[in-house]
Amino acid sequence: MSGTKTDGRVERGNQTRRLVLGRTMDIASVEGLEGLSLGRIATELKLSKSGVFALFGSKEELQLATVRAAVAVFAECVVKPLADVPPGARRVRELCRAWLAYSSERVFTGGCFFYAASAEFDARPGPVHDAIARARLDWSAYMEGAIAEARAAGEFAAGTDAEQLAFEIIALMEAANARSVLLSETSAYDRAERGITARLRSEATARGRAALDAP
Structure with missing residues (x-):
């Protein structure tokens, strides 16, 4: 019986934690991680401040838990969704499309959580900075x-610099996110996809271009 009670308390705690983090991720994507506080979250969600404190302990731990939760959402x-797509140019293309959809569909209210958090903490040392980095x-x-x-699969040229190509296509994705959030310019996502596709095709072999052209 005591085990059942303990399990019930643990599950209620887990439910509260999920509820809190769902809210903190949205707040942070719009107002920044510094916009979080245990008191604010308790008030908004009609929870006891002591209960929220028991789950997170401090503002910094709440921030860190929010970053970890955002990582899990991003991965999901x-x-x-692309775990079963074989390695190749098409998988790279689909990863880019999935990222653009994650931003454009506002999985987080403020667009890409990590773009916003990076701007907030890029020059501020500490555990939260390190988690975002x-x-x-x-x-x-x-x-x-x-x-x-x-x-390696022969779909990009042997001389393709993976680090450089990743840098360039991520920059295009983040530029689309920034313009969309700041200017409400949804066409930025189409521009980013065209730019990414052109850049991938420039590195692709004939086999890779066929993969990129596939639906």
Whole structure:
């Protein structure tokens, strides 16, 4: 019986944690991670401040938990849906399309969570900065790996610089996000996709171009 009660408390705690983080991710994407506070979240969600404090302990831990939750959402939206797509140029293209959809469909109210968080913490040392930087580096490395796999599969030229190509296409994606959020310019996503496609085709072999042209 006591085990059942304990399990119930743990599940209620997990539900509250998910509720809180769902709200903090949206707040942070619009107002920044500094816009978070335990008191504000407790008030907005009609929770006890002591209960929220028991789950997170401090504003910094709330910020870190929010970053970790955003990483999980990003992976769910951008990376996991393509897990079964074979390595190659098409997989790189679809990763880019998934990222553009993640931003344009406003998975986070303020657009890309990590673009906003990076601007807020880029020059501020500490654990939150480090968590954001790690997330950004992990995404860049993932994209570089996908490009390298496509090169190994013979769909990008042997001399393709995976790091440089990843840098350029991520820059195009983030530019679209920035213009869309600031200027409400949804056409920026179409421009980014055209630019990315042209850049991928410039590195692709004949086999890779056929893969890029496939529906």
